């Protein structure tokens with residue numbers, strides 16, 4: 001099922017309308033808005049789009065935008081393929097279509113701020129300036145959270161930690177960690193603590209009232225490995241919290257020889273109950289992420305055999321986790337040109353071969369394939385994201 005790539009791209013670029021002035025705090029270089037019309041030219045005027053197959057329309061943006069019931073879109077794939085650009089452009093497209101939208105990054109190496117050319121950091125909801133309907137962004141920052149956690153430990157001798165962890169939805173984890181020397185622990189965080197913090201934030205917002213206004217949530221996920229860990233929540237938590245508990249009990253027995261055996265047992269039982277509660281909460285989220293009515297995972301890739309192989313493995317893993325996947329974005333496809341240089345001609349041949357690999361890959365061939373062209377400038381700022389979104393999300 002090949003959806004058409006952007007026809008008349010030059011015309012689209014020329015017709016690009018700039019939204020309201022961008023008033024947000026900027027990071028890095030300012031948006032080069034006046035130069036945008038010229039700089040968003042593609043390298044060719046017409047795209048060699050494969051013909052759309054029957055049924056492709058049903059898989060288009062209209063289907064994604066239909067209805068006001070909340071839907072979650074998670075975009076993931078190999079590092080650097082364009083996950084953030086595609087996620088941000090989808091969020092802008094939803095917002096411009098009237099959906100109050102939230103875009104969330106669970107990638108520890110955030111690039112939402114760079115993509116929107118606005119400072120969206122801080123771990124709280126920040127409104128993105130520009131789109132027609134409300135668009136908010138949330139960069140979950142596990143490192144910062146860990147730093148706050150460490151400060152709280154030092155300042156308040158433990159009670160601040162509990163409050164902070166409660167705020168993160170990790171109150172029971174704080175209790176588990178209560179007797180550990182947290183400063184030391186956080187210098188060498190146990191595997192998965194970052195993900196646990198990201199997950200707890202996700203859970204928190206899914207349940208909180210202030211997030212109920214959003215009818216579309218777009219997740220810019222971390223590269224493949226992290227994403228899979230995020231998705232296999234209960235297993236991951238069993239493993240990582242299990243390790244924390246083991247470590248805790250080791251330290252407890254080393255530092256507190258006078259504890260009664262009975263006291264320890266009661267404590268362990270209490271801890272186990274609380275962990276079970278946490279696990280149940282995670283299971284709820286897992287179910288939500290697997291809800292075919294409300295959730296879709298979109299794989300982003302580029303036309304190279306290496307990226308495609310990883311995408312096929314990702315799709316297989318997602319299928320095993322029962323996460324709904326319907327679309328595959330093949331990003332950064334060279335637009336056609338009648339006067340290719342030698343380098344471009346070789347590159348194009350390479351990309352064509354890679355696209356053939358997708359068509360014949362048993363894991364990927366059933367997906368709706370969206371071809372997104374390589375544009376000749378960095379996609380930064382809402383106008384550029386709107387431009388990309390209008391091409392990709394048809």
Ligand SMILES: Nc1ncnc2c1ncn2[C@@H]1O[C@H](COP(=O)(O)OP(=O)(O)OP(=O)(O)O)[C@@H](O)[C@H]1O
Nearest residue numbers: 079080081082083084085111332373374375378379
């Ligand atoms: N279709 C495209 N045309 C031109 N440049 C693109 C396109 N898609 C993405 N880029 C550029 O490629 C770079 C990487 O894109 P992006 O940050 O979206 O990738 P990512 O997969 O989110 O990366 P990471 O894994 O590091 O988070 C950026 O500079 C972005 O502007």
